[in-house]
Amino acid sequence: MSQYALEVKSLSHSFGNYRVLDNIQLQVYPGQIVAVVGPSGCGKSTLLKAILGTNPPTSGEILTDGIPVRSPNRNVGIVYQNYSLYDFLNAEQNVSFGLKLDETSFLMRLFAIRKYLSLRKSHLSKSRDFLKQVGLESACGKYPHEMSGGMKQRVAVAQAFIMRPKIVLLDEPFGALDEAMREDLQLMLLRFYQENLLAKQEGRRPEYTILMVTHELNEAIYVADRVIGLSRFHTQGDQGAAIVYDKPCPIFSPEDPRDFSKFSEQRDELRKAVFDEEYIKDRNKYVTFWSELSELANRVAEPR
Ligand SMILES: Nc1ncnc2c1ncn2[C@@H]1O[C@H](COP(=O)(O)OP(=O)(O)O)[C@@H](O)[C@H]1O
Ligand SMILES: [Mg+2]
Structure with missing residues (x-):
């Protein structure tokens, strides 16, 4: 097992x-x-x-848990902004669908019906566990047309995590939701983080x-423990976007007040370093995650 859930090595794309x-370089720890x-x-x-x-x-290489990614596989899950669930499956069936595809087959249904049924039973039971994790235990039997946008995104999140991937990618996952639902889903991520700890x-x-x-x-800094900024506004920007910002950020627990003023300085810095076209800097100026991490570790190690 690798110490990193994800490693991106010298990745370029044209x-x-x-x-x-x-030349994207990125290492992400489990959790x-x-x-x-x-x-x-x-x-x-x-x-x-x-x-x-x-x-x-x-060019470049991507590893999940030390294993090279060459095609879509169980190690990586994704949730899109408008993830459409299967309309003809209820929440429980939607969440277990990936396991069904991956672990059972049509032939098994024909020739090994007992094995098939027992696997199905365990998949549906796992599916209910994951729906509980995302706060939908009472909605297992609901079909997509009976669910709100926020509920559907929760089902999509459960659908990704039930495969036990090494990493889940979220591409603007809450972009289509209204503010209250967005806040609910942010809290769900904070709960996940507490479980990781x-x-x-x-x-x-x-x-x-x-x-x-x-x-x-605000969402980035509030839910994440680390923020990365991708941008062309650096001295070699004609060669492509690079990671121009990589820093730890404050950790909130679900019980903490949503007080964004606490990190207004970091937000301003992020805006300037990543989004300001006029501000062209060395690409490594704000890439300090690893040095800050070792400083934190040293601080812990120092005798009191
Ligand atoms: N299949 C493609 N063919 C050609 N250009 C593309 C393709 N996909 C994306 N691009 C271009 O690559 C750039 C990055 O796109 P994208 O990764 O979607 O940006 P982001 O998600 O940050 O908004 C954009 O200039 C886009 O027009
Ligand atoms: Mg995009």
């Missing part, structure tokens, strides 16, 4: 002659919730598609490793 991403922000068109979705395995990069304390592998694209800077 569409024809247009270079979108330049991290990493937010990705950047100007529209800078290549966020391109990066996610490369990690998902549907659109391999022009508990798992680490107990020596278990944390379940929820997330890379989330969002255009809301």
Whole structure:
């Protein structure tokens, strides 16, 4: 097992002659919730598609838990903004659908019906567990047309996590939701993070490793433990967007007040470093996650 849930090594991507991403390096620990922000068109979705395995990069390598990604696979899950569930399946069946595809077959249904039924039973029971995790235990039998947008996004999240992926990618997952629902789903992510912390304390592998694209800077800092900014506004910007910002950010628990004023300085810095076209800087100026991490570790190690 690798110490990283995700490793992106020297990834670059071009569409024809247009270079979108330049030499992206990224390592994510299991249990991290990493937010990705950047100007529209800078290549966020391109990066996610490369990690998902549907659109391999022009050059570079991607590993999940140490294993190279060559095509879509169980190690990486994704939730889109308008994820359409299967209309003809209820919540429970929607969530277990991936397991059904992956672990049962038509032939098994014909020739090993007992095995099939017993697997089905265990899939549906797992599905109910995951629906509970996302706060939908009472909606297992509901069909998509009976659910609100927020409920459907929760089902999509459960659908991704039931496959026990090493990392789940969220591409503007709450963009289509109204404010109250958006806040509810943010709280769900904060709860996931608390479960990760508990798992680490107990020596278990944390379940929820997330890379989330969002255009809301407050949301990024509020739900994530680390923020990454992707942008072309750096001295070699003609070669493509790079990670120009990578820093830890404050951790909120679901009980904390939603007080965004606490991190207004970091938000301003992020806006300037990633979104300001006039401000062209060395691409490494705000990439300090790893040095800050070792400083934190040293501080803990110092005798009191
Ligand atoms: N299939 C494609 N063919 C050509 N250009 C593309 C393709 N997909 C994306 N692009 C271009 O690559 C750039 C990055 O796109 P994208 O990753 O979708 O940006 P973001 O998600 O950050 O808004 C944009 O300029 C877009 O027009
Ligand atoms: Mg996009």
